[in-house]
Amino acid sequence: MPMLTIGIPTETSELHVGTKLMSPRLSRRFFQRNTLKVARELLGKYLVRADARGSILMVGRIAETEAYQGVKDKACHASWRKRETCAVLWGDAGHAYVYFTYGLHWLLNLVTEREGFPAAVLVRAVEPIAGLKPSAKLNGPAKLTRALAIDGSFNGEDLVRSRRLWLADGGEKIGRGKIKAAKRVGVDYAQEYQDKPWRFYLKDSPFVSKK
DNA sequence: GTAAGGATGCGCT
DNA sequence: GCGCATCCTTACG
Numbered sequence: 613m614p615m616l617t618i619g620i621p622t623e624t625s626e627l628h629v630g631t632k633l634m635s636p637r638l639s640r641r642f643f644q645r646n647t648l649k650v651a652r653e654l655l656g657k658y659l660v661r662a663d664a665r666g667s668i669l670m671v672g673r674i675a676e677t678e679a680y681q682g683v684k685d686k687a688c689h690a691s692w693r694k695r696e697t698c699a700v701l702w703g704d705a706g707h708a709y710v711y712f713t714y715g716l717h718w719l720l721n722l723v724t725e726r727e728g729f730p731a732a733v734l735v736r737a738v739e740p741i742a743g744l745k746p747s748a749k750l751n752g753p754a755k756l757t758r759a760l761a762i763d764g765s766f767n768g769e770d771l772v773r774s775r776r777l778w779l780a781d782g783g784e785k786i787g788r789g790k791i792k793a794a795k796r797v798g799v800d801y802a803q804e805y806q807d808k809p810w811r812f813y814l815k816d817s818p819f820v821s822k823k
Numbered sequence: 824g825t826a827a828g829g830a831t832g833c834g835c836t
Numbered sequence: 837g838c839g840c841a842t843c844c845t846t847a848c849g
Contacts, residue, residue, distance in 0.1 A: 678830070680830075687830065688830090689830085692845095692846085693845070693846085694845080694846080697844090697845065697846095711830090711844085712843070712844060712845095713829055713830070713831070713843090713844080714828095714829060714830095714831050714832085714841080714842075714843080715829090715831095715841060715842030715843040715844080716831080716832085716841060716842055716843075717830095717831050717832075719830060719831085721830085734830060736830085752831070752832065753830070753831075754831050754832065755831090755832075758832095796830070797830070797831090798829080798830050798831075799830060801828090801829085802830095821831095
């Protein structure tokens with residue numbers, strides 16, 4: 613099991629996972645951009661779960677994402693949920709929108725774009741990097757939240773400042789050739805938006821939810 | 824009040 | 837490939 617660095621990384625500190633030096637946590641600016649761009653660029657980034665004191669418990673490398681953008685996108689919660697129940701989606705970028713579905717699953721989304729434009733990236737799969745069994749099956753949006761102990765208490769969490777959950781840059785450059793775009797999963801009701809190729813995954817990763 | 828359905832996963836067939 | 841687990845939100849009455 614790789615050694616985990618104890619301590620809360622800021623935008624200027626460094627983070628080590630095993631022998632790997634990771635860049636500072638992702639800033640607000642990273643998320644305040646076009647959702648498709650953020651969804652693609654999140655591939656290869658690290659999802660970091662720490663305890664209340666900031667000691668890192670688990671790290672996963674993002675292998676699959678989906679973009680949900682605006683009230684016009686019929687698959688986006690903002691198009692059919694009441695505004696107050698998905699208020700986080702309408703708020704500032706860099707916050708977590710976590711919701712419950714199918715009676716037993718929590719799903720993690722990262723809010724993007726500007727305040728007042730409801731959009732987010734759903735994290736669908738991560739590869740176990742540290743603090744997780746190498747064989748851990750994290751290839752599914754509900755599997756990874758379960759493994760990382762992410763539930764409704766994380767809804768609205770500011771991932772730019774949080775002590776217990778954030779995103780970090782592994783310094784890895786992922787070329788367009790390594791990314792596959794596909795239609796989103798489980799949104800067959802979304803009419804003209806159901807076939808939008810807004811799902812992205814690392815082509816060579818064995819950790820994506822389905823090919 | 825009540826019913827229907829959902830950005831899912833698992834086990835069984 | 838199908839059914840189920842199991843519950844929050846919504847729409848409708």
